[in-house]
Amino acid sequence: MLADVHSIVAPLPWQENYWAQLLSSKEQDHLPHGLLLRGPQGTGKGQFALAFAQTMLCDQPSGGVACGQCKSCQLLKAGTHPDLLLVEPEEAGKAIKIDQIRQVLEFSSKSAQFGGYRVILICPAEAMNVNASNALLKCLEEPGVNTLLLLVSHQISGVLATIRSRCQSIDFPIPPGAESTAWLSDLVGDEQKASQLLSVANGAPVTAVQLNDRDWLKEREAIVKTWIAVFEGKLDPVKAAETWQSFSLLEIIHWLLAWQIDYSRFCVAGAENASNRDLIPFYKQLQARLPTAQSHEFYDYLIQVRGILSSQANPNLQLLIEALLIKWAQLGGNS
Numbered sequence: 141m142l143a144d145v146h147s148i149v150a151p152l153p154w155q156e157n158y159w160a161q162l163l164s165s166k167e168q169d170h171l172p173h174g175l176l177l178r179g180p181q182g183t184g185k186g187q188f189a190l191a192f193a194q195t196m197l198c199d200q201p202s203g204g205v206a207c208g209q210c211k212s213c214q215l216l217k218a219g220t221h222p223d224l225l226l227v228e229p230e231e232a233g234k235a236i237k238i239d240q241i242r243q244v245l246e247f248s249s250k251s252a253q254f255g256g257y258r259v260i261l262i263c264p265a266e267a268m269n270v271n272a273s274n275a276l277l278k279c280l281e282e283p284g285v286n287t288l289l290l291l292v293s294h295q296i297s298g299v300l301a302t303i304r305s306r307c308q309s310i311d312f313p314i315p316p317g318a319e320s321t322a323w324l325s326d327l328v329g330d331e332q333k334a335s336q337l338l339s340v341a342n343g344a345p346v347t348a349v350q351l352n353d354r355d356w357l358k359e360r361e362a363i364v365k366t367w368i369a370v371f372e373g374k375l376d377p378v379k380a381a382e383t384w385q386s387f388s389l390l391e392i393i394h395w396l397l398a399w400q401i402d403y404s405r406f407c408v409a410g411a412e413n414a415s416n417r418d419l420i421p422f423y424k425q426l427q428a429r430l431p432t433a434q435s436h437e438f439y440d441y442l443i444q445v446r447g448i449l450s451s452q453a454n455p456n457l458q459l460l461i462e463a464l465l466i467k468w469a470q471l472g473g474n475s
C-alpha cells in the first residue's frame with residue numbers, strides 16, 4: 141500500500157540515480173507512457189512513484205521535487221488533485237478489481253484539467269487479476285495525450301507479459317547495506333537497532349521502518365517461539381493457532397517464507413550465510429529432522445496459502461492457520 145499519500149514526498153537516498161535519469165527524460169520530453177517500477181517489497185518504490193507523480197503535477201518543482209506550496213501541491217496534499225488517479229486494492233493483500241481499471245480508462249480518456257499531465261499510479265500491479273490486466277492493456281495501447289501510467293510491482297511474475305512489454309521497466313534492487321543502515325540509523329537514532337531491523341526485514345529499508353513503528357521485536361519473538369514449539373511437539377497446533385489470531389496472517393506467511401529460504405541457505409552455504417542469526421540453533425535442529433525436499437514442499441504450500449489469502453474475499457483465517465500449523469507439526473514428526 142502507498143503510505144502517506146497526503147504528504148509531498150521525495151525519492152530516497154539510494155534512488156537518486158533513477159530519479160535523475162527520469163527527470164532528464166522528462167526534460168527532454170522522452171518519458172514513456174508506461175513506467176514499471178519493479179523489485180522486492182520494502183525498498184520504497186511506492187514512495188518513488190508517488191514523488192514522481194507529484195513532481196509531474198507540481199506547478200513549480202523546486203530542487204527537482206514537488207514544491208509543496210503551489211495550488212497543485214495543495215490539492216495533492218488534500219487528495220483531490222483532478223489529474224492524479226491512485227489505484228490500490230481496497231484492502232491490503234486483496235485484488236485490484238476490474239471496476240477500478242474501468243475508472244482508469246475513463247480517467248485517461250479525458251484531457252488534463254490543469255493542462256499538464258494526467259498521472260495514474262497503480263500499486264501493486266500484480267494485484268490486478270486477468271480481467272483487470274486485460275482492461276488496462278487498452279490504456280497502454282492507446283494512451284491519451286500526456287498520460288503517464290506508473291506501475292509498481294513487488295512480484296513481477298504476477299504481471300501479464302503483455303503489460304510488461306508495453307512499459308519501460310526500472311529495477312529497484314535491495315539497496316546496499318551501508319547506505320540503508322546509515323539512513324535508518326538517522327531515523328531510529330541507533331546504529332545497532334538499525335542493523336537488527338534491516339536483518340529482520342531482509343535488507344528492505346522501508347519494511348524495516350514499518351517494523352520499527354510497531355513492537356516488531358516482541359511480535360516476531362512470539363511467532364518464533366510458537367513456530368519452534370509446534371515443530372518440537374511442545375505446543376498443540378490448534379492452541380498455537382489461537383495465539384496467532386491477533387497478527388496479520390499475510391505478514392506471518394512472509395516471515396515463514398523468508399525463514400524457509402534462509403534455512404535452505406543455511407543448509408547449502410552454512411550458518412555464516414544465514415541472515416536470521418537467532419534461528420541458527422533451530423536450523424541445526426531442523427537439519428536432522430526436515431529433509432530439504434520436504435522443506436521445499438512446505439515452501440510451495442506457504443505460497444499456496446499466500447495465494448488463497450490474496451485471492452479470496454473472506455478466507456477462513458482460523459482454519460488456514462490451524463491447517464498450516466498442523467502440517468508443520470506433522471513435519472516435526474508429531475501427529
Ligand SMILES: [Zn+2]
Nearest residue numbers: 198207210213
Ligand atoms: Zn508544487
